[in-house]
Amino acid sequence: MSPTATPVRRQLATPPVPASPFPYNSGSLLSVLDLSLDGLSQLLARATALENQDPLLRDRILAKRRVALLFYESSTRTRTSFELAAKGLGADTTLVSSLSSSIEKGESLKDTGLTLRALGTEAIILRHNSSGAPWLLEESTHLPVLNAGDGMHEHPTQALLDLRTILAHLRAGTGEVNAGTLAGVTVAIVGDILHSRVARSNMLLLPRLGARVLLCGPKELLPEQAAQMGPGIAIERDFDAALGQSQVIMMLRIQAERLAGLQLDLEDYKANYQLTGQRLAAHAPQALVLHPGPIIRGMEVTAGVADGPQSAILEQVRNGVAIRMAVVERALAADRQGGRA
Amino acid sequence: MTALAICGGRLVDPAAGVDTAKDILLRDGRVAEIVSPGKLKLNNGAGDIETLDAAGLIVAPGLIDMHVHLREPGQGYKETIATGTAAAAAGGFTAVAAMPNTTPVNDAPEITRWMQEPERGAVVRVFPIAAATRGSKGEAVNDYAALKSAGAVAVSDDGKPILKDSVMRETLVAAARAGLSVIQHAEDTRMTQGGSMNLGPAAFRLGLRGMPPEAESQIVERDIRLVADLHDPRAHLHVAHTSTATALAAVRQARRNGLRVTCEVAPHHFLLTEEHVGFYNTHAKMCPPLRSAADRDAMIEALLDGVVDAIATDHAPHATHEKEVEFENAPNGITGLETALGLALRWLHKEWKMPLGRVLSLLSAQPAALLGLKARGTLAVGSIADVVIFDPDAEWTFDARQSKSKSRNTPFDGWTMQGKVRWTVSEGRIVYSDRG
Numbered sequence: 091m092s093p094t095a096t097p098v099r100r101q102l103a104t105p106p107v108p109a110s111p112f113p114y115n116s117g118s119l120l121s122v123l124d125l126s127l128d129g130l131s132q133l134l135a136r137a138t139a140l141e142n143q144d145p146l147l148r149d150r151i152l153a154k155r156r157v158a159l160l161f162y163e164s165s166t167r168t169r170t171s172f173e174l175a176a177k178g179l180g181a182d183t184t185l186v187s188s189l190s191s192s193i194e195k196g197e198s199l200k201d202t203g204l205t206l207r208a209l210g211t212e213a214i215i216l217r218h219n220s221s222g223a224p225w226l227l228e229e230s231t232h233l234p235v236l237n238a239g240d241g242m243h244e245h246p247t248q249a250l251l252d253l254r255t256i257l258a259h260l261r262a263g264t265g266e267v268n269a270g271t272l273a274g275v276t277v278a279i280v281g282d283i284l285h286s287r288v289a290r291s292n293m294l295l296l297p298r299l300g301a302r303v304l305l306c307g308p309k310e311l312l313p314e315q316a317a318q319m320g321p322g323i324a325i326e327r328d329f330d331a332a333l334g335q336s337q338v339i340m341m342l343r344i345q346a347e348r349l350a351g352l353q354l355d356l357e358d359y360k361a362n363y364q365l366t367g368q369r370l371a372a373h374a375p376q377a378l379v380l381h382p383g384p385i386i387r388g389m390e391v392t393a394g395v396a397d398g399p400q401s402a403i404l405e406q407v408r409n410g411v412a413i414r415m416a417v418v419e420r421a422l423a424a425d426r427q428g429g430r431a
Numbered sequence: 432m433t434a435l436a437i438c439g440g441r442l443v444d445p446a447a448g449v450d451t452a453k454d455i456l457l458r459d460g461r462v463a464e465i466v467s468p469g470k471l472k473l474n475n476g477a478g479d480i481e482t483l484d485a486a487g488l489i490v491a492p493g494l495i496d497m498h499v500h501l502r503e504p505g506q507g508y509k510e511t512i513a514t515g516t517a518a519a520a521a522g523g524f525t526a527v528a529a530m531p532n533t534t535p536v537n538d539a540p541e542i543t544r545w546m547q548e549p550e551r552g553a554v555v556r557v558f559p560i561a562a563a564t565r566g567s568k569g570e571a572v573n574d575y576a577a578l579k580s581a582g583a584v585a586v587s588d589d590g591k592p593i594l595k596d597s598v599m600r601e602t603l604v605a606a607a608r609a610g611l612s613v614i615q616h617a618e619d620t621r622m623t624q625g626g627s628m629n630l631g632p633a634a635f636r637l638g639l640r641g642m643p644p645e646a647e648s649q650i651v652e653r654d655i656r657l658v659a660d661l662h663d664p665r666a667h668l669h670v671a672h673t674s675t676a677t678a679l680a681a682v683r684q685a686r687r688n689g690l691r692v693t694c695e696v697a698p699h700h701f702l703l704t705e706e707h708v709g710f711y712n713t714h715a716k717m718c719p720p721l722r723s724a725a726d727r728d729a730m731i732e733a734l735l736d737g738v739v740d741a742i743a744t745d746h747a748p749h750a751t752h753e754k755e756v757e758f759e760n761a762p763n764g765i766t767g768l769e770t771a772l773g774l775a776l777r778w779l780h781k782e783w784k785m786p787l788g789r790v791l792s793l794l795s796a797q798p799a800a801l802l803g804l805k806a807r808g809t810l811a812v813g814s815i816a817d818v819v820i821f822d823p824d825a826e827w828t829f830d831a832r833q834s835k836s837k838s839r840n841t842p843f844d845g846w847t848m849q850g851k852v853r854w855t856v857s858e859g860r861i862v863y864s865d866r867g
Contacts, residue, residue: 102731102783104724105846107706120710200755220757221638222711230755241759243638290638318632350625350640 112225117213117234117421120224122246122295131266134254136416137409140179148415149180155422157181158211160202160227161238162188162218167383167407168238168247172215175414181422184211199223200230207231213421216240221287234421242285242348247417248382249291251409253299255402256338258409259378272301278332279305281342281363281390283312285349288382289342290319297322306332307363310352311344329363333373340380341365341390360389367394378402433479434458435859436471440485440820444492445788446796446809455490456480457816460859465812483854483861485820491791492810493525493555493817493857494772497798498589498614498671498695498743500764501527503551504542505534510748510837513552515768518746518836520863522769523852525555525817527746528802531562532590538562538573540581547582554862555855556817558584558802563602563613569593572601575609584802587614589671590718592650594620600657603666612667612693612801617650617678618642618719627759629720633705639759642720648677655685655692669801670694672745674719676729683738693801695743698767698774699842701730707842713754713761714842717747734793735785741798744771748838766841770829772821773848781849787823816859825851 113120125133140148157176161169169185176183186206188194193202199218206214213234216224221241228235239245257264260275277296283289283305293303293316303323305316317325326332333339344354365379379391379401387393396403435457442453442465454471456464464471473480501515512529519527529546531537537546543559551557561583565571567590575586586606593599593615606613623642628634630641651670658668673679673694685692699717704724708715715721733739747764754761775794779785799808806814831844855863 102728104727104731105702105778107704108709110710112710198752198756218757220759222758225710226755226757241638284635287638290636313635315632315635319636 112228114228114232115234117423118228118236119246119417119421120228120235120237121244122249122291124246127268127298133250133416133420134257134267135265136419137254137412140415140419141412145178148178151179151419152176152422153180155181156211157183157213157215157418158206159183159185159215160206160217161185162193162223163239165217165238167410168217171407171410172236172238172414172418175411176418178411178415179419181418199227203227203231203233207233213418236417236421239287241287242290243287244291245287245382246291247410247414248288249295250417251406251413252292252340252380252382253295254409254413255380255406256378258405259402260337267299269298270300272296272299275300275338276302276304276336277338277340278336279303279340279342280329280332280365281307281311282344283307283316283342285311285345286342292340293319293323304332304336308359310354330369330373333369333377336374336377338378338380339365339374340382342382343384343386343390356389363390365391365395367392367398370395370400380406383407434463434481435816435856435861436473436480436482437485437490437818437820438471438482439468440488440490442490442810443788443791444810445792446492447811450788453490455810455818457818457856457859460816462810462812462814462816465810483820487822488820488853489787489823490810490818490820492795492808493819493855494523494794495526495798495804495808496524496744496746496768496771497528497741497802498697499527499529499746499768500532500748501529501557502748503533504545508837509750511552512546512557513554514835514837515746515748516553516555516557518766518768518834519555520855520857521835521852523772523819523821523855524768525819525855525857526558526804526807527555527768528558528560528584530560530587530589532567536562536567538565538567540577543578543581543583555857558582558804560585560587560589560614562586563588563593563606564598567591569595569598572598572605575605575611579609579611583611584804585612585614585669587616587671589614589616592616592618592620596653596657599654600661603657603661603668604663607661607663607665607667610665610803612669614669614671615650615654616671617647617654619646619650622646627716627720628708629705629722631705631723633708637708637711642718644675644677644722644726647675647719648681651678651681655681655690658685658690658692659688664691667691667693672697672700672719672743673730673739674700674722674726676726679729679733679738683733686738693740694738695741696730696734696739697743697745698771699765701727701734702774702778703727703842711758712842713756713758714765714840716758716761716763717745717765718763731783734779735783739793740801742771742775742793743798744768748836749840751839754840764840766834766836766838768836769834770841770843770846770848772852773827773829773850774843774846776823777847777849816856818854818856819852820854820856821850821852823850825849827851
């Protein structure tokens with residue numbers, strides 16, 4: 091007995107979904123969707139300008155402004171580059187991590203945020219293991235909140251630095267970006283899409299510039315719903331076929347810490363989805379290879395590919411500092427000047 | 432005050448087939464007389480008679496919510512029986528059935544009796560629903576005869592399912608023998624572990640783990656098979672807070688097959704979808720979760736075509752600090768007692784054209800019948816004097832801060848409601864009034 095749903099006969103008005111009140115603070119960067127294309131162009135331009143500026147002049151921009159790094163998860167790249175970015179603009183930074191603070195004693199995210207605000211913090215950079223935590227923190231403090239990765243949800247600055255890397259290689263000399271800047275470019279995102287905040291931010295960002303995003307991975311790590319996340323997203327489960335269509339290949343780590351009991355045959359996974367030199371040469375000899383890190387060599391990519399001529403992995407890391415300088419500057423500028431996009 | 436006259440109103444009593452102008456006299460906690468307007472003789476008896484002017488108002492049987500969490504014993508910081516029933520009265524409810532997931536679990540006659548003691552300060556009638564299994568752990572079936580004589584009106588492990596086939600079968604058998612219905616929280620928890628909203632595109636977009644609709648429908652289908660196999664006409668399965676089209680279809684089919692299978696739907700499941708989670712609004716987090724638009728539309732359809740037996744709120748208060756946390760860490764549940772009538776009239780009646788009598792029946796006569804409550808859910812002469820008197824045309828805005836509940840966790844704060852409760856009368860006593 092398998093009853094089927096009765097078809098709905100009536101077309102009825104239903105309660106609308108209320109408009110989002112977020113962001114409360116125009117300096118916040120919770121999602122890549124918080125940036126208009128104009129705002130994105132400005133941000134990319136500022137990243138370049140700040141990167142090229144004399145460090146001794148640059149550190150007056152946010153001299154003695156207070157920025158907190160609130161980290162509930164371990165991080166190397168994101169934390170260090172945010173910290174270097176904020177310090178590079180002259181801001182005072184303080185690091186609060188869940189393992190050496192009152193968070194261990196059970197203080198809530200809201201109370202932690204209010205405490206930081208009371209200490210004079212003007213912006214909070216948050217890395218959190220729960221999806222949506224930056225929204226809660228922003229609603230609680232109304233401070234500019236910079237999402238440095240929330241659970242499986244978003245990692246907007248990673249997508250921005252990925253975009254900067256892609257533009258440098260495929261669209262060198264581009265000034266302002268628009269809805270056609272990446273027309274004709276296919277970006278394959280490969281691997282553990284389900285648990286990846288990097289994938290989600292890129293899926294929301296790159297199609298806005300005209301790129302096509304091709305998701306590739308096994309069913310367990312790439313549910314069909316992923317293609318409904320937004321426009322310009324498709325699924326191609328065959329890795330070689332995906333490689334053959336792509337100018338950019340973004341490899342993702344299997345997030346063992348988020349698998350939650352999911353059983354995965356790693357040997358099988360490597361056979362189907364590991365990016366090897368051979369595969370790259372056969373199907374995408376010109377493509378740019380990206381990886382948000384941390385890399386697990388010998389799992390999703392071979393050491394040869396990670397260190398090879400098509401890899402821009404360390405360039406991504408370098409771009410992180412420039413992008414984050416622009417994002418931190420925007421956060422505090424908005425606060426003072428009453429909202430810059 | 433031993434007598435109360437309600438004059439000038441329009442009496443809508445669907446169970447009695449009445450929808451006409453009548454004056455009503457309540458005396459000693461019962462409906463004493465129903466007469467044509469102006470025909471009550473107000474000066475011929477002993478004692479004072481208070482008169483309520485119900486001109487322009489609807490007079491109806493007090494509403495009955497067969498699914499609430501009053502949090503006592505044990506969680507008085509969220510709600511007490513006194514505050515929960517005050518919220519009920521403000522919403523036009525004169526009876527509520529309280530789920531047993533308290534601390535301790537209501538799995539013993541002394542707890543069932545404790546909940547009904549006058550010291551609890553209930554302003555409307557509380558009917559305890561006892562735990563189906565010891566500690567609601569889904570293992571050992573409780574003594575239903577003893578719980579029933581202590582006042583339990585049904586059994587349920589609500590908040591959790593009765594998962595094991597053998598235990599559910601035994602529960603259905605024992606409850607049938609005791610003359611109680613089994614209210615199932617249909618959720619296969621093996622499929623929902625770690626989930627905090629409906630499995631679907633919205634959960635993927637928000638990076639939240641999902642609870643598949645099959646986790647509900649497969650338990651409902653399993654339970655229906657168990658009822659069918661019993662071949663006992665006394666066996667009554669009631670599906671709590673139905674949220675999926677597939678589960679409703681299973682109930683519909685079971686009824687066609689002549690089984691005693693009933694279901695309730697909560698206002699949030701016939702009004703909202705997973706999109707109302709917005710950006711991690713914990714006031715849109717409950718179990719079962721808000722589902723897809725297709726599921727929501729199926730709830731409306733089933734309400735309109737009569738498959739749904741009752742509207743029940745699943746009133747589930749939580750303290751503010753418990754909800755102001757990361758979405759996946761927030762407890763499930765929203766309050767509902769003060770918004771059910773206003774939402775049902777605004778949407779079911781006004782927007783979707785369900786006749787007023789049917790809306791009221793889903794909120795009174797039908798839940799009374801499902802729980803076997805005698806002389807409630809109707810205002811026929813001799814029945815218990817539980818009455819709601821409301822202005823059907825009044826539009827108003829719900830302000831959660833004004834709630835009589837201890838908690839504020841509602842997604843309907845600021846929503847426009849239709850139909851304002853002016854008086855709630857519980858067993859002949861005015862327990863709520865608002866002449867605003």
